[in-house]
Amino acid sequence: MLSFQGNVLDEVFKGILKFVEITVNLLVLICVGAAQASVAGFTSIGGLGIGSFNLNLAYSPFEGTELQEVRELDMQFTQMRAPCVYGGVAFSLTAASLTLLFLVAGTKPIQRLTVGLLAGECAFNLLAGVGYVAAVGLYLHFVIQVNSTEVCKRRERLYARRGYTSMNCMVQGSDMAVSLFGVAAACLYFASFVVCILAIRTVRAFQSRTAKAQGSPESSLRDRSVRDHRVVCRSSERSHSVQALATLV
Template structure:
């Protein structure tokens, strides 16, 4: 029967601790990037919402003392701002919901996985691996849909009329191109996707390491039982040999 080398178990524990540390670091970075995506979605909406829109943070509003728009022009820009904001609303709500949900689930796996190797369950790690793979693929799809939807909104007549109206007053930032905030959403989304795919690879290693550790522990727990059984067999054989040896000694004494 092959005995369990405690050095092998120690190596497995060290490998699992290293993998566990990598998982924790990746989870913290993923949560941070998710929050950055969330912030960029909100900032992008605020920057293009328009000065007269409730979602804008411009230098003037409908209730301010000064406004470059007056009369019919003011009513028109207000209507266009509202329409443009409503058209971009699915991007905002979808981006906020997706990034926030992903960040919360990542935090849940981070908390649930913060256990020693003896308490880790393979099922939890498998679920984490599936989540990482799904999150990485979902971020690619989400970023593509976000930028595609933004481009569609920017190509509408509402956006073009709004751009011309603001350009008359010298506000060229309200144009119909992809803004820096939208580009930042795409950039951080791509980074998040790469991080989740990296976490998937590390998670697969963690599953293998935990399974190897559990196998070593199971063998270590089984080996003492086997050794006790072997000792009992050897003792029984020794007991059987003892009467035989005593009988031989008595025969030899008689002959003497």
């Protein structure tokens, strides 16, 4: 009974971990989009219209050649940061989808779980944890590299002339949020890897106990007695049938 309750608690904890992993993946996805929107500028389509000026309908702080220059710089800057967006979105969506898949596949009683499925889940958790650590490092490296370009510095000077100091070449808070949630996701996947290893041990122990129970002498005697009882019942039914037939004759 205690072993059964422990297995149930392990499965519940494992499911909670999966739900949190999916949530953190979605937060990474949201932060990647917010990071691109916050640094895209007032004239770039990459800003997604969030906090930007509509050049056709609203007042713009730039005009003339300065407006044309800031337009070109905004477009170049967002294009340079595009791999961060596409890579972050693809990675977080893939991780969230596979996590959801393993969550659904793992909602079975322990006697129906297979070691192969759990081994695949363990491999995914390990790869996802290592992948998130590498992805966070590459993301920050790429952001710092883009911020050190001449395009970013010229763009920063143009915006600073009009008093917009937020468009600078430092790592933004939204980029730090992407990194923070990425590290949190890596920690969660490493924790899931450990839980998955324990689940494999539990399934193997359960399978070995089942095999021993089926091959034990008591089990053999029990099966033999059941078979003998069935044979006796069948012979008794046949004798009753013969007696009834004899009576009719």
